Amino acid sequence: MGDARYFSSSKRGEIHELKEELNSPNKDKKKEAIKKVIAAMTVGKDVSPLFPDVVNCMQTNSIEVKKLVYLYVINYAKSQPELAILAVNTFRKDTMDPNPLIRALAVRTMGSIKLEQMTEYLLEPLRRCCKDQDPYGFVAVLKDMLSDANPMVVSNAGSSGVVAVEFVWVNIIAAVIALCEMQQQSGKRMMPLDEKTVSNLLLALNECTEWAQVIILDAITMFQPKDSKQAKEMIERVSARLSHVNSAVVLSAIKVIMKMMEKLNNTDMIRVMCRRLSAPLVTLLSQEPEIQYIALRNIRLIVQKRPIVLQGEVKVFFCKYNDPIYVKMEKLDVMGRIALKLEAAADVCVNAILELIEHRADYVLQESVVSMRDVFRKYPGKYEFVIGPLCENLESLAKPEAKEAMIWILGEYPDRIENAGDLLYSFLDGFFSETYAVQQELLTAAIKFFLKDTSKTNQDIVSKVLKACTDSSSNPDLRDRGYMYWRMLSMGDLEKCKKIVVAPLPRITDTSLLVESNLLEVLLGTIGQLSSIYFIAPDELIEGTKQYEEMEDYYEDQSSVEDRSQNIKAVKAAMASPRSYEERTTDLDSGSEDTSSSSSSDEDDDDESSDSETEDEETPTTATPDLPIQRFMVRPEDQKGVNNSVNAVERLAICCTSLARSSSTGVSDAISGGNGHTGLKVAGGIGFVKGVLCMELLIGNSGGIPLTGFAIQCNKNAFGLAPKSTQIAGMPDTLQPGSSVSVRVPLEPNRLNSGSPPPNHPPLLLQTAIKTNVDIFYMNVPYTLYVVFEPKQMINADQFLSLWQRCGADRQTSRAATPSQPLNPEMVVARLRQANLFHVNTRGSRDGGSAALYFGACLTNRLVVLLELVLTRTVPQEVMVNVRTETPPLVNHMHYLIESLLQLKPAPKAQQAATGSSATKRAHNEDALPEGKTRDKKAFQSKLEKEKTEQADGLEFEDPVEDEFEKEEIIDGDASDAEMAAEEEDAAAAGGTAVYRPGVDKVEE
Structure with a gap:
């Protein structure tokens, strides 16, 4: 079982047993007791009475036991601060332990106890550990400063770190790592860098591991050189890292150089440094796919800041057959941008895209279509020979961007594409399943088709698109644009329409990848980190920073507390x-x-x-x-x-x-x-x-x-x-x-x-x-059952009677309930109609004490559910819900739906039988039977058949309580003249039996 057994025990007197075990001289028994205490504390039990006994266990050489005791002290220090202070002597003793793990653990635990009294006891261990020769203890001290209860300790963290830099080379790395982490979390400048400190950091590069070099280089980016000369010296000292075998070190070095280049005032020097950056970037593009992707994302930022970087290195962006899809898509996008920026490279890029199209890979085709659309806009009339190969792969387009681009090409060059109308018509079949952007592009392309060629085919296309946009679209922008084009065409002046819709387009300029200048400067300072890959500022990407918390508080303030x-x-x-x-x-x-x-x-x-919902539904609506x-x-x-x-x-x-x-x-x-x-x-x-x-x-x-x-x-x-x-x-x-x-x-x-x-x-x-x-x-x-009900009435009175009898009482499920507010038949009919439960008939008893309402619903898979609701006039009101269906799994769903719609609360199960029988009897007048007599089944069937025959001969029966509950007309249009039969004329005339006859002759289904 392992340590899981500590969480399974729960018995009386456990605290007393744990107290004895904690004071046991047996070390193993004491260790087991501490584990039990921590397990009990973890599951929420109060084990604070054991505080003195647990603290006494701190005096041991076992690191495992110390960690458990420290965890206990941190948890209960707030509730028992006086007892926590008693453990200070043990903490201070542990801060001088020869083992650096114990020293660091003690300092970290003291800093985690958020008590004002603990601060004065923490200062001396902090001063001593700041001179610690072991980096582990020093890092623990710096991290502890950030979470200290006294803000003065936090503010002095920077100066303490600078002092430590002067001692041990290894501590330099620990100090930089800790201070950078603290600076990121606090949002304050914790590491003041001057020329001497930066010089020491650069000297430490040769003594560090490769990952420590990344930390130091990242820290150096925060240094602001005084002049161009100092910036040049920094660049020269960092440039050696551009040829490092570790890609992270290379990116960090590029980041430092990009930062220092801002201080250079020599144009030739800037050009030389940009060329020097090209080689390491090209090398990164020949490594693993993951590193290639990171390099490609960072290249976007670097090239936007320094366009001459990678000048003449277009070949490195050519796709290889074994490149992953995310690398290929990034390279394709970069090549398309290069073709827009450098006209001399356009031919090479277009030929490369043509070669990729021949491979017929779906993801390549879709990116190629998007890139070629921009090329057509940039160089109109120059690369139209690519349109043919693009149209051959029309069925492979699935992404909305690719569809938009292809539809734009069809609308712009219909005279150069064979069967362009048929190709455009193929997009209309799934018009309503497309995105709004694709629908809008289809509308514009159809208008262009018609203005360039007013043939019968194009007339059909434009009329179909305009009708879909104006009659069926829920997008107001698309609908308004459809009306605008419709009115424009109805004016009859097609030449003016051509000047507006088919006018020559200006050559485009590429600004889609331009990052806003302020954000660009921030992202250039995060090259090699996640922010530079997602193009998101660090404050927005990482929770826990001060900027993120302030932004979160701002948005929370915008929405009211209510x-x-x-x-x-x-x-x-x-x-x-x-x-x-x-x-x-x-x-x-x-x-x-x-x-x-x-x-x-x-x-x-x-x-x-x-x-609140029932108040809104009080008034029935048609x-x-x-x-x-x-x-x-x-x-x-x-x-x-x-x-x-x-x-x-x-x-x-x-x-x-x-x-x-x-x-x-x-x-x-x-x-x-x-x-x-x-x-x-x-x-x-x-x-x-x-x-x-x-x-x-x-x-x-x-x-x-x-x-x-x-x-x-x-x-x-x-x-x-x-x-x-x-x-x-x-x-x-x-x-x-x-x-x-x-x-x-x-x-x-x-x-x-x-x-x-x-x-x-x-x-x-x-x-x-x-x-x-x-x-x-x-x-x-x-979802609930009503969503699969047919939206129109499928069951008339004849069918309801037939199905009700066919299901029989054996398939009827009854439940008694009480409504949250009194219900009347009109309210019930209106609410159930919203859920496509159609009312068939309402029948009331003579005494006016109850009413029975009958509903039917047909499901989309042709299953049928029948419902009888019996409403009483008692206080409190009772509702009997009777459901009949030939599909038993639908019963519980039907009851759940009715209870939700009518806001019913199920009656206790002990009252279900009594409530159900009394309510049903009141509605059906079955309580008129003399005591000791039972219903004659044969007489009942004979009487029912006789009354059906009389009804077929044209006889009509009046409702005995017509003044109480008016008869409802059948909603079905084909059965509007039919009426539900009334009750038997008199219970006594039927020999003491009450026959309910709901409907007319049975109709064959």
């Missing part, structure tokens, strides 16, 4: 919602008082939110509004590898105010992909938006690299739900780290049917996969 609390409350309510249902449908005992209390508090929150899409967190039991930290939920909930206000929102933390990668956060749900079934997702990038290449797919499921397209409409091409976007994915049923029934308990889960450039992320998107 909004944040509401959002977080909504998240927690959504998290608790699935569990609350399972707890009330099963007899499982959680076994924890905390769980029950938290669930009860969550139920109270749900009640408050339900009250329209059928969309039910809000419920967004739930992907639960651990449903999705392996999901981390549901509350902090992550709160952070993303604060950013997504609109989603949290609209419905109960849950947010998942970083989901693990199929290959173990993380970086994707998803919140979502399934519902109807403007009558269209769709999956609404909030997708966030919690990783450190941009996410691209998004695609979505669903697994086979009971209802065959699947996206209409694997492309996510409205998804940006690149999702930057820290950003999020809300998208809607239209769904269609009966496309991926699994042939198996749905699960027995809600919620229903749609297994979904989102593909990115990093990994394929799998998740379960929950």
Whole structure:
């Protein structure tokens, strides 16, 4: 079992036993006791009474025991500061121990105890350890200064580091590393560099390891030379590192040289240094692919600052057959930029791109199309011979950027492309599945086609595109542009239209890769680090820096405290919602008082939110509004590898105010992909938006690299739900780290049917996969049963009667419940209509005490669910929910849906039978049977058949309580004249039996 056994014991009198073991003379027994104490402290038990006994165990030579005791002291120092001070003598003794590990451990522990009294005891060990000959102890001292409770200790850290530099060469490295780390975390200048200090650091380069050289070179970049002469001397002393075997040392040396070149005022010297930088950069491009990629990203920054670097070195950017895709794409992009910047190199670059196109690799083709579009803009009429090979690979284009570029080429050169109209028409088939940028490019290209050639084919194309943009598009920009073109063409003056739409385009200049000047200076100071690869400032990339914390505080201040609390409350309510249902449908005992209390508090929150919702739904409406899409967190039991930290939920909930206000929102933390990668956060749900079934997702990038290449797919499921397209409409091409976007994915049923029934308990889960450039992320998107109901009435009165009888009482499931507020039939009909549950008939009893409402729903896979709701007029009101279906797995989902729509609370199980029988009897008048008599089944069937025959002959029966509950017309258009039959004329006239006859003659299905 290992150390896990320490966490499994929980018995009475354990504190007393531990106290005895801690005072035992046996060292092994004492060590075991300390481990038990730490284990108990870890799981949240109060072991503070053992403080004196644990502190006495510090007087040992075992480093393992000391570490455990120090951990205990740090944890309880705040709650018992007086006792913590008693351990000072032992701490001071350990700071003079011959073992540097113990010395460093003691100093670090003293600095971790946040007590004002500890500061005065810490000063002397700090002074002594600042002169420590061992670098381990010195680093511990410097790190300890940063977290000290006394700000004076922190402010003196820089001067202490400078003093230590004068002693041991090894300590120089430790001092620089520690001070750089402290400076990064505190945001203050902790290492004042002067000429003497920098000279010592440069001398130490020859004595250091290669990784220590990187640290020293990074520190030297903070030095500001006085004049050009001093900068030149610095460059000469660092230039030897450009030929180092370690790539990190080379990049750090380049960083120092780029920094010092700013002080040079000699143009010839600058040109010489730029040429000197070319050789090491070219060497980096011949190493491993990972180093090549880092070099390519840094080359962008260097070339923007010093364009003459790598002049004449175009060949190094040619793609090799064995280059990874990320290196090829980076090289292709650089070559395209070189072709735009250097006209002399354009021919070479275009020929290289043509050779790559011949290989027909999809990723190469897509980047080639984008690059060639820019080349066409830069050099119009010069490289049109490349258009033919590009059009031959049209079906390989999948990225939105490549589609945009190809559509632009088709619209710009239709007269030079054979069957250009057919090629453009092929993009129109998936118009609504494309991104808005592609749709906009299609619209412009179609107008260009028509203005250049007003043939019948082009007229069909432009009319189809204009109609799609103006009638069906939800993007206001695209719709307005469509109306603008439509009105422009309706004026009839095509020549003026040509001057506007088909006017000669100006030659482009490449500014897409230009980094803003202030950011460029920051990134040049981070060459070789992550910031220079992501093009993100260090303060935005690394949490814990002062700048990052200030920015985070600023954005938190922008959102009100009330909004944040509401959002977080909504998240927690959504998290608790699935569990609350399972707890009330099963007899499982959680076994924890905390769980029950938290669930009860969550139920109270749900009640408050339900009250506000029912107030809005008090007035029935004739329209059928969309039910809000419920967004739930992907639960651990449903999705392996999901981390549901509350902090992550709160952070993303604060950013997504609109989603949290609209419905109960849950947010998942970083989901693990199929290959173990993380970086994707998803919140979502399934519902109807403007009558269209769709999956609404909030997708966030919690990783450190941009996410691209998004695609979505669903697994086979009971209802065959699947996206209409694997492309996510409205998804940006690149999702930057820290950003999020809300998208809607239209769904269609009966496309991926699994042939198996749905699960027995809600919620229903749609297994979904989102593909990115990093990994394929799998998740379960929950939804309720109403999303798979047919949106129009499929069951009339005749069919309802037939199906109700065919299911029989054996397949009926009944549950009693109490509503959060009184319900009337009109309110129930209006609410259930929103969920596509269609009302068939309402029947009331004679005494006016109860009403029975009947509903039917047909699922998209042709399954049928029938519902009877019995409403009483008692106080408190009781509701009996009776569900009949030939598919048992749908029963629990139906009850869950009704309870959610009507805000019902299940009655205790002890009252279920009594409540259900009494409510049903009141509605059906079955309590009129004399005591001791039973219903005659044969007489019942005979009576029913006789009444059906009379109904077929044209006889009509009046509703005995017509003044109490008016009969409802059948909503189905084909059965508008049909009416539900009333109750039997009188229970006594039927010989003491009450017959309910809901409907007319049975119709064959």
